[in-house]
Structure formats: C-alpha cells, structure tokens
Amino acid sequence: MRKTEKIHGLDDYQTVALKYDTYPSFRDGLMKYSKDGIMVATEKGLIEKVLGLSGEAGETVDKYKKILRDKDGIISPSDREELVKELGDVLWYVAMISEYLEVPLSDVAKRNIEKLESRYKRNKIHGAGDNR
Ligand SMILES: [Mg+2]
Numbered sequence: 001m002r003k004t005e006k007i008h009g010l011d012d013y014q015t016v017a018l019k020y021d022t023y024p025s026f027r028d029g030l031m032k033y034s035k036d037g038i039m040v041a042t043e044k045g046l047i048e049k050v051l052g053l054s055g056e057a058g059e060t061v062d063k064y065k066k067i068l069r070d071k072d073g074i075i076s077p078s079d080r081e082e083l084v085k086e087l088g089d090v091l092w093y094v095a096m097i098s099e100y101l102e103v104p105l106s107d108v109a110k111r112n113i114e115k116l117e118s119r120y121k122r123n124k125i126h127g128a129g130d131n132r
Helices: 010-018 044-070 077-100 105-121
Strands: none
Touching (some): 010 105
16 A cells, blocks of 8 residues: 655645646646747646536535535534545645646645735625625
8 A cells, every 4th residue: 555645735735746637738748838838728637627626626515515404414523524535635626726827835825815814904804706
C-alpha cells in the first residue's frame, strides 16, 4: 500500500494533488494559449476540472440532502466521514483549477480572506454580488 504523503500547507497540497491529474493535456504540455500567452478557457483539461468541481459540489449537496430527508438531519460519524471525503474532492478540483490558472492555492485562500475582511469592515458580509 502506498504511504500517504505528508501535507504541510495549501501549496504543498496543490503540488501533491497535481500528481493525480490524469488528464493528459496539462502534463503533456498541450495547454492552449492565446497569442499573448493567456490560457484559453476552452482548454479541455481546464473544462474537465471546472465540470468536476460542479460534480463534486453536487455530491456534497446530495449527501447533505439525504441526511436531511432520511435521517432527520442527524449527521452520524459515517455521514460526517462521507461529507469530509466530498469536501476533499471539491478541494482537489479547486486546487487543480488554481494550478491551471497558474495561481498558488495559498494565494486563492489569501485573496478570499482579504475579500471577506474587506466586506466585514464595510459591513457588507450580507447581501449579494461578487464585488460588493
Ligand atoms: Mg466525490
């Protein structure tokens, strides 16, 4: 059995997770770039990751829905474990999309916290809109 690698941070996770990207375009240098060096959104490996993120988010929501519907909302230890597995799947796709966009996962996390801090300071946590 393969020994689980130790993960020391988000960027370390992103590097290790990349080993399990079996889609060939990224590893084989088949990425598509515009004339000015910008990756194009139709790159098949990136499309696969974005669709995969939606699928894994859906699996998380479906497990949660079944806990509400069938178990009176009681999250058992095994339910918890299944939810954690799905969150890991979501994390993998987030890490891979970040990789394709050439952004360290820690930078994604840092920018998110900065956005939340800014909203909190301006009392804009509630409401709608990505750039509030
Ligand atoms: Mg899953």
